[in-house]
Amino acid sequence: xxxxxxxxxxxxxxxxxxxxxxxxxxxxxxxxxxxxxxxxxxxxxxxxxxxxxxxxxxxxxxxxxxxxxxxxxxxxxxxxxxxxxxxxxxxxxxxxx
Amino acid sequence: xxxxxxxxxxxxxxxxxxxxxxxxxxxxxxxxxxxxxxxxxxxxxxxxxxxxxxxxxxxxxxxxxxxxxxxxxxxxxxxxxxxxxxxxxxxxxxxxxxxxxxxxxxxxxxxxxxxxxxxxxxxxxxxxxxxxxxxxxxxxxxxxxxxxxxxxxxxxxxxxxxxxxxxxxxxxxxxxxxxxxxxxxxxxxxxxxxxxxxxxxxxxxxxxxxxxxxxxxxxxxxxxxxxxxxxxxxxxxxxxxxxxxxxxxxxxxxxxxxxxxxxxxxxxxxxxxxxxxxxxxxxxxxxxxxxxxxxxxxxxxxxxxxxxxxxxxxxxxxxxxxxxxxxxxxxxxxxxxxxxxxxxxxxxxxxxxxxxxxxxxxxxxxxxxxxxxxxxxxxxxxxxxxxxxxx
Numbered sequence: 001x002x003x004x005x006x007x008x009x010x011x012x013x014x015x016x017x018x019x020x021x022x023x024x025x026x027x028x029x030x031x032x033x034x035x036x037x038x039x040x041x042x043x044x045x046x047x048x049x050x051x052x053x054x055x056x057x058x059x060x061x062x063x064x065x066x067x068x069x070x071x072x073x074x075x076x077x078x079x080x081x082x083x084x085x086x087x088x089x090x091x092x093x094x095x096x097x
Numbered sequence: 098x099x100x101x102x103x104x105x106x107x108x109x110x111x112x113x114x115x116x117x118x119x120x121x122x123x124x125x126x127x128x129x130x131x132x133x134x135x136x137x138x139x140x141x142x143x144x145x146x147x148x149x150x151x152x153x154x155x156x157x158x159x160x161x162x163x164x165x166x167x168x169x170x171x172x173x174x175x176x177x178x179x180x181x182x183x184x185x186x187x188x189x190x191x192x193x194x195x196x197x198x199x200x201x202x203x204x205x206x207x208x209x210x211x212x213x214x215x216x217x218x219x220x221x222x223x224x225x226x227x228x229x230x231x232x233x234x235x236x237x238x239x240x241x242x243x244x245x246x247x248x249x250x251x252x253x254x255x256x257x258x259x260x261x262x263x264x265x266x267x268x269x270x271x272x273x274x275x276x277x278x279x280x281x282x283x284x285x286x287x288x289x290x291x292x293x294x295x296x297x298x299x300x301x302x303x304x305x306x307x308x309x310x311x312x313x314x315x316x317x318x319x320x321x322x323x324x325x326x327x328x329x330x331x332x333x334x335x336x337x338x339x340x341x342x343x344x345x346x347x348x349x350x351x352x353x354x355x356x357x358x359x360x361x362x363x364x365x366x367x368x369x370x371x372x373x374x375x376x377x378x379x380x381x382x383x384x385x386x387x388x389x390x391x392x393x394x395x396x397x398x399x400x401x402x403x404x405x406x407x408x409x410x411x412x413x414x415x416x417x418x419x420x421x422x423x424x425x426x427x428x429x430x431x432x433x434x435x436x437x438x439x440x441x442x443x444x445x446x447x448x449x450x451x452x453x454x455x456x457x458x459x460x461x462x463x464x465x466x467x468x469x470x471x472x473x474x475x476x477x478x479x480x481x482x483x484x485x486x487x488x
Contacts, residue, residue: 005312006312012316013317015295020303022304
């Protein structure tokens with residue numbers, strides 16, 4: 001889709017709301033389901049990548065320095081990374097905005 | 098030139114689907130629809146109809162298979178009745194929302210319990226809001242004509258919506274009637290080939306029936322609603338062209354001796370034929386009565402209904418279904434809603450009758466009309482009156 005979801009009118013939809021653009025589910029901001037966000041502490045992080053392996057959303061990525069961080073556009077705040085982290089480098093904090 | 102033949106209406110409907118050259122039939126047999134799908138199975142098995150007949154394990158599967166077939170671009174037909182229609186229920190919404198032009202004859206049957214295989218309109222009323230185009234027919238000729246029209250309407254690129262053709266169980270489905278069956282060449286000219294614009298095709302993938310978050314769901318429903326309402330124009334064009342080709346004419350609301358009538362009766366389906374006999378008889382006695390027959394149930398013909406009844410003093414609506422604990426007859430409540438804001442409108446009286454195959458005779462319709470006039474004068478504390486019920 002050329003427009004963001006919030007700007008699509010009923011006239012823009014294909015017949016029967018058929019999706020003709022493959023892979024456009026990546027435009028879906030699953031991050032807005034989140035009530036808590038993961039904070040990554042680089043002092044405790046040993047760069048093992050267990051958080052990335054366990055993330056059910058596939059939204060944890062390694063940055064240029066080798067540390068891990070969640071892409072908040074997709075992160076649903078499930079807390080699995082924090083639970084699995086061997087060194088407790090990840091803390092879940094409430095979204096307050 | 099079309100031949101007039103004596104044939105059971107159900108068999109004629111199957112033959113009409115054959116004339117429309119359907120590609121896929123997925124159906125589950127249920128009384129009183131059985132003869133339609135049996136005959137189609139026979140036509141396919143005998144090699145007379147080049148189609149896939151999919152015998153499924155339930156009506157839910159029947160409609161699901163129809164969706165898949167329609168989505169790849171196959172002309173798709175099915176038929177059901179009563180409980181079968183209810184078992185299809187959730188899939189009916191999917192057909193209309195995904196804009197898949199399945200054509201289905203519904204052989205109207207009462208709903209359980211107690212079990213009844215006989216006709217009324219309780220199955221129809223339960224699927225009223227499924228987003229299908231819905232047409233009622235009175236006799237065998239109208240049934241086959243409208244099955245043919247249904248394919249053309251459903252598959253029109255401006256419509257692409259599923260269509261139900263409703264006919265009364267037994268009272269119509271099992272009658273042997275004289276019917277003009279059009280020639281194959283006439284039907285071929287009348288129904289253009291079906292071409293779905295975005296079919297399921299591995300070479301050009303699309304996603305059908307994806308989920309819609311709250312930010313987009315309202316837009317999908319608005320598109321669907323606008324589309325169903327707009328289909329009326331195509332339905333009218335289709336009936337008009339059918340009329341010029343085959344000399345049989347259909348319209349959303351049909352009138353019988355209603356022009357100067359002070360009292361109007363409104364019916365749907367095959368009971369209208371008996372009601373016409375009553376109108377003839379009462380007219381001979383000098384009574385100013387007339388009949389309104391509602392053919393197009395969805396999209397609802399607001400303008401035509403208002404026009405047809407505006408000069409009458411009393412409008413008596415016969416429903417063959419009950420909205421339990423509600424306003425009485427579901428058709429009547431829609432008529433009332435259509436008229437409520439009009440300045441000039443008749444008093445509307447609601448009757449429910451003909452449930453579960455109970456017949457209403459010509460005398461019965463006269464009783465309904467007389468009692469309706471009485472209620473219009475005296476008023477009633479009840480939302481509706483049930484005709485012929487033993488007290």
